[in-house]
Amino acid sequence: MRVIAGKYKGRKLDTLKNLKVRPTSDRVKESVFSIIRNRVTDANFLDLCAGSGNIGIEALSQGAKQVTFLDKNPQSIRLIEQNLDRCGLNRQNPQIQIMRSDASKGISILSKQRKTYELIYFDPPYNSRIYERCITQISDERILENKGLLLIEHHHNTQLPLDIGTLRCDRQNRYGETRISFYRHKGFKK
Numbered sequence: 373m374r375v376i377a378g379k380y381k382g383r384k385l386d387t388l389k390n391l392k393v394r395p396t397s398d399r400v401k402e403s404v405f406s407i408i409r410n411r412v413t414d415a416n417f418l419d420l421c422a423g424s425g426n427i428g429i430e431a432l433s434q435g436a437k438q439v440t441f442l443d444k445n446p447q448s449i450r451l452i453e454q455n456l457d458r459c460g461l462n463r464q465n466p467q468i469q470i471m472r473s474d475a476s477k478g479i480s481i482l483s484k485q486r487k488t489y490e491l492i493y494f495d496p497p498y499n500s501r502i503y504e505r506c507i508t509q510i511s512d513e514r515i516l517e518n519k520g521l522l523l524i525e526h527h528h529n530t531q532l533p534l535d536i537g538t539l540r541c542d543r544q545n546r547y548g549e550t551r552i553s554f555y556r557h558k559g560f561k562k
Contacts, residue, residue, distance in 0.1 A: 373426055376402050378433035380459040387424045388451055395424050396495060396525060400547045404523060405430060407545075408491065411521060412436055415490040418482070418515070420506070421475055425452035427493045429459060438467050440487070444474040475506050483513035490517050495525040503532055507555065511537025522555040 413435035419428030
C-alpha cells in the first residue's frame, strides 16, 4: 500500500496483517481520487472507519485542509499514527484529528462539535451492519456540507438504499469485489 499522488507520493504505508482490516486497494484509491480530485484541495475530509489511515493520508497528500481519522480499534489508531509518521506528519498538526470511537458515536460527537465535511469516506468492514444507520446519522446530524460528497466503500453485493434521509446515491462504480457509492444531499448538483 502506498500514497499514489501529491506531496507524499510513493510513501509506503503499513497495514495490520492479522486484524480484520481490509485496506482500500491502490487501484480503487487511484480511481476514487481521480473522480474527486478537484474537490479534495482545501476540503475538510472525514475518514470514517479509517483502518490504516490510507484514505485520509491520501487526502492530506492531495491537498485536503483538514482530515479527521475515526476508528474504534486501538490497533488501528496506532497504525494511523505510525503511517502519519512515515509521511513526516505529527498528530499534533492542526490538519489532523484522530478519534477513537465507533462510527455512530463518533458521528454524534462530531455533530455536537459542529464539525462539517466536504468529503466523507465511509469504509466499515464489508460484513458490518452499520451502513444504513450511519448514513442516516450523517444525514440527520448534518455533518456533510450541503454540497458535500459521501463516498461509501462496500462489497459489490451489498445493496444500499438509493435514498436515505436527505441523501441520494447518484453514482456507483464497481472495482472487482468492491463498489463505491456516491451520495449527495438531494437537490444539490455535482
